[in-house]
Amino acid sequence: MIGRKKEIAELNKLYDKNSAEFVAIYGRRRVGKTFLVDETFAGRITFRHAGLAPNKDDAKGQMKNQLEHFYKSLLLHGMEECDKPKSWLDAFFLLEKFLQKIDNGSRQLIFIDELPWLDTPRSKFLQAFEGFWNTWACHRKNLMLIVCGSANSWILAKLINAHGGLYDRVTHEIKLAPFTLSECEEFYKSNNVKLSRYDIVQSYMIFGGIPFYLGYVDGELSLAQNIDNIIFAKNAKLKDEYDRLFASVFENPDFVKSIVNLLGKKNAGYTRQEIIEKLHLTDGEGITKNLKALITGDFVVKYVPFGFTKRESHYKLVDPFCLFYLKLVKELKTTNEKFWQQNTSSHLLSSWRGNAFETVCFNHVEQLKKSLGISGVNTSSSAWSKRADDEEGTQIDLLIIRDDNVINMCELKFYSGEYDVDNKYYKTLMTRESLLQKEVSPKTVIRSTLVTTFGLKKNEYSSVFSNVILMDDLFD
Structure with a gap:
């Protein structure tokens, strides 16, 4: 698997613990949440289920369809046929009975993907899910429950920041971020x-x-x-x-x-x-x-x-x-x-x-900071603009404001060759630096920093930049 080393280590550590674990994974659609679980726990998932995508054309039948789909997942994993569940309380009761029947003392991993999709209107899903965890699952030391979904607002509001019966029940949360440039290259x-x-x-x-x-x-x-x-x-x-x-x-x-x-x-x-x-x-x-x-x-x-x-x-x-x-x-x-x-x-x-x-x-501000040698310095990142009033207006692409009394005033240039500073641009940079200096403390030093693809061409104006960060540095 590309990247995700930290997340894989966290998940395996939780799997090896002798305690009930409730893990919520969230992040942008298509970022790889399901793939992370599948690859990390290949051959170790006891029961898995994925919610059906919402269907506006069949709003009344959504709960019935979700329940039938859940029932069929149980059958696929080895549960004997029985009456289909008519409510989520019934559905989770069937899951509990099935897990108890196959329990041999080893770790049982339950993976429910796209969990928010199961919470259809008037289905009382959340109440039943709460009962499943609080009444039964959390007391089983060999059980690990992983849920995920792309509806991040639901995951946060209903699980991670819940105020009701699921308050403080999630034992671990993972926010899966998009790849960095380095990970894209590796992919x-x-x-x-x-x-x-x-x-x-x-x-x-x-x-x-x-x-x-x-x-x-x-x-x-x-x-x-x-x-x-x-x-x-x-x-x-x-x-x-x-x-x-x-x-x-x-x-x-x-x-x-x-x-x-x-x-x-x-x-x-x-x-x-x-x-x-x-x-x-x-x-x-x-x-x-x-x-x-x-x-x-x-x-x-x-x-x-x-x-x-x-x-x-x-x-x-x-x-x-x-x-x-x-x-x-x-x-x-x-x-x-x-x-x-x-x-x-x-x-x-x-x-x-x-x-x-x-x-x-x-x-990729963290990569910029590493290139500048300031990974350990507290910083904030921001754009900055000054409207033209009595003075000339200006705009700066990116400021890295540092706690060590330095501001990196970053100019970001995507070029097919070395960037060449001419007299006009030199004067523009000097004006920007002068305007910014009026806005900061006298003890603050401003360093013009060029972030570009292939470097800076040396000439009589190139010394305007205190630092030059190359495209390759963004891959660090």
């Missing part, structure tokens, strides 16, 4: 896909670190050919993925997409109040719940822009696939099945790469 190599790091970064700009998406990349094709096949072809594998992302995870997918669509329009993001105003919403629980779910799913980050207060926290879209879709699929609406191959050197894609590289860097 491609394991699939015999040969890409340069320059192309791997570009693939990350589109697919992010989502293993499911990366798995569609064909090693016999160029990156451009792959992008056309996966995104722009008539029957492209990910043609409808953007809508599926939200339809399968959120109760009100159209509402969530309206938030994401808005955040995709501004690199720095918006405050909660700005989101409410621009979408003409009422200030209620719905916006709070969905913003939290987007953050938990690694679609959005919440941060405080430099010079702002916590009340002015911004929500920024950082999911590469969503950003790519909104800019180059939804907005363009092209029907050209060879779009990427025919436009790879165009100004449109060059401009997009420049913006997308900012997201790559924003998602």
